[in-house]
Amino acid sequence: MAQFVLGIDSSTQSCKALLVNAETGEIVEEKRASHPGGTEVDPAHWVKALNEVTEGLLEKADAVAIAGQQHGMVLLDENNEVVRDALLWNDTRSAPEADELTAFLGGPQRAAEHVGSVPLAAYTATKMLWVRKNEPQNAARAAKVALPHDYLTMQLNASDELYTDHGEASGTSYYNTAKRQWETSIAAWAIGHKIELPKLAEPNEVVGKTESGALIAPGTGDNMGAALGLDLQDGDAVVSMGTSAVAMMLSDVAAADYKNNVSGFADATGKYLPLACTLNGAPVMDFAAATLGVDHDELAEMVLSAEPGAKGAVFLPYLAGERTPNLPHAKAHLGNIGAGFERKDLARAMVEGLACSVREGLENIVAQRGAEPDRIILIGGGAKSKAFREVLAQVLGIDIYVPEPAEFVAIGAARQAAWALSGEVTPPVWKQPEMIKVSAEKRPSIYRNYINYRNKLYPEAA
Numbered sequence: 097m098a099q100f101v102l103g104i105d106s107s108t109q110s111c112k113a114l115l116v117n118a119e120t121g122e123i124v125e126e127k128r129a130s131h132p133g134g135t136e137v138d139p140a141h142w143v144k145a146l147n148e149v150t151e152g153l154l155e156k157a158d159a160v161a162i163a164g165q166q167h168g169m170v171l172l173d174e175n176n177e178v179v180r181d182a183l184l185w186n187d188t189r190s191a192p193e194a195d196e197l198t199a200f201l202g203g204p205q206r207a208a209e210h211v212g213s214v215p216l217a218a219y220t221a222t223k224m225l226w227v228r229k230n231e232p233q234n235a236a237r238a239a240k241v242a243l244p245h246d247y248l249t250m251q252l253n254a255s256d257e258l259y260t261d262h263g264e265a266s267g268t269s270y271y272n273t274a275k276r277q278w279e280t281s282i283a284a285w286a287i288g289h290k291i292e293l294p295k296l297a298e299p300n301e302v303v304g305k306t307e308s309g310a311l312i313a314p315g316t317g318d319n320m321g322a323a324l325g326l327d328l329q330d331g332d333a334v335v336s337m338g339t340s341a342v343a344m345m346l347s348d349v350a351a352a353d354y355k356n357n358v359s360g361f362a363d364a365t366g367k368y369l370p371l372a373c374t375l376n377g378a379p380v381m382d383f384a385a386a387t388l389g390v391d392h393d394e395l396a397e398m399v400l401s402a403e404p405g406a407k408g409a410v411f412l413p414y415l416a417g418e419r420t421p422n423l424p425h426a427k428a429h430l431g432n433i434g435a436g437f438e439r440k441d442l443a444r445a446m447v448e449g450l451a452c453s454v455r456e457g458l459e460n461i462v463a464q465r466g467a468e469p470d471r472i473i474l475i476g477g478g479a480k481s482k483a484f485r486e487v488l489a490q491v492l493g494i495d496i497y498v499p500e501p502a503e504f505v506a507i508g509a510a511r512q513a514a515w516a517l518s519g520e521v522t523p524p525v526w527k528q529p530e531m532i533k534v535s536a537e538k539r540p541s542i543y544r545n546y547i548n549y550r551n552k553l554y555p556e557a558a
């Protein structure tokens with residue numbers, strides 16, 4: 097009899113669940129629920145969305161796994177009650193604490209070697225330090241710290257134990273990526289006392305059972321989930337256009353970039369996933385569409401009807417501040433506007449600015465790896481934009497590959513669940529999606545203008 101697995105993606109904007117045939121990877125049912133906006137969220141909202149999407153599906157599954165937005169800090173007391181709203185990956189209030197943690201770890205070079213990445217406001221430990229300094233009563237109550245997907249996995253687990261995987265752990269700043277172990281003393285320093293961390297599970301470990309008897313796999317971060325869902329190969333680069341914009345590639349070795357352009361994360365299979373993440377992904381197109389009073393399809397038409405280069409105009413898409421480059425307090429800017437500038441040029445400038453910020457992240461990954469990627473795969477909600485696909489190909493100057501839109505993070509979670517269910521050494525082999533190739537004429541001046549303009553406004557990023 098066929099076995100089924102449930103893969104869940106609890107990302108920034110929504111929660112998606114896919115019921116999948118464990119042997120073939122065929123998706124048989126699909127559900128989705130929204131998350132609230134903001135960078136500080138009561139985890140009860142995620143639990144509600146999780147309950148909505150798993151209703152009617154969980155009992156059909158033989159195994160389940162959750163992939164979630166990375167880095168968010170969920171503080172729990174001894175009874176597993178949430179101490180305060182979770183601070184998310186895109187909350188930049190802990191930028192000063194990131195510098196303080198970097199100094200505590202012995203400076204950027206030693207920090208990168210120790211915990212894989214130079215601490216940034218995105219990472220969990222900096223948020224814990226912010227709580228210690230600004231909300232000492234909450235810090236004192238915190239007995240455990242979990243990441244969003246760990247907390248949600250515990251909701252499904254009859255045992256009430258917290259588990260995480262190495263991929264997710266590598267985004268905390270209290271995990272030693274090269275040695276693949278927790279650094280409990282860093283977590284304790286950040287919050288001000290000893291604090292319980294989730295148990296670190298192996299990629300295909302069974303970490304519990306649901307009440308209906310489904311096996312629970314450890315889950316992972318959403319980007320690690322996407323890599324597993326796409327069955328990423330050496331030489332593939334992924335650009336994920338979700339709330340964040342992410343460029344990532346697989347690696348056999350842990351990255352340690354003291355310049356802070358590359359996050360040295362682990363993946364969900366025992367390898368590594370160097371990644372460059374910006375705070376401004378697809379919502380830049382939401383902003384462009386709202387500003388121009390159009391929907392996404394109309395925005396795409398406007399962009400494609402304008403001349404490449406937007407008549408020399410440049411848009412820096414730093415609406416939420418920025419992480420890559422590390423400019424937490426940056427703002428978005430529109431400049432170099434001359435006579436004859438029209439609405440369609442504004443649409444074009446905004447989407448070109450987004451593509452340029454992705455190129456900058458991708459160049460960091462390529463520089464770290466020392467070799468160009470063989471192919472670039474574009475996924476995420478923003479990949480549905482025909483205009484973004486074409487502009488990205490123009491700005492990168494190479495072909496990009498776009499799979500049929502699908503929830504690759506949830507597919508990755510399902511594949512992890514199927515892997516744990518099988519008890520095999522390697523994940524199951526599932527058919528990969530067809531991809532369309534998007535080619536466009538190379539336009540090097542777009543990126544050149546963007547970088548010149550950006551470096552003038554923010555010389556610290558040069």
Ligand SMILES: Nc1ncnc2c1ncn2[C@@H]1O[C@H](COP(=O)(O)OP(=O)(O)O)[C@@H](O)[C@H]1O
Binds near residue numbers: 392
């Ligand atoms: N056709 C489109 N053009 C541009 N952006 C789009 C389009 N369709 C969806 N999006 C945007 O994609 C984002 C959601 O992508 P998703 O990958 O689900 O995000 P997340 O994983 O961060 O929750 C939203 O900001 C949404 O408005």
Ligand SMILES: O=C(CO)[C@@H](O)[C@H](O)COP(=O)(O)O
Binds near residue numbers: 185
């Ligand atoms: O912080 C990072 C990666 O380091 C983000 O990529 C989050 O993991 C959120 O992802 P999306 O909701 O944008 O997919």
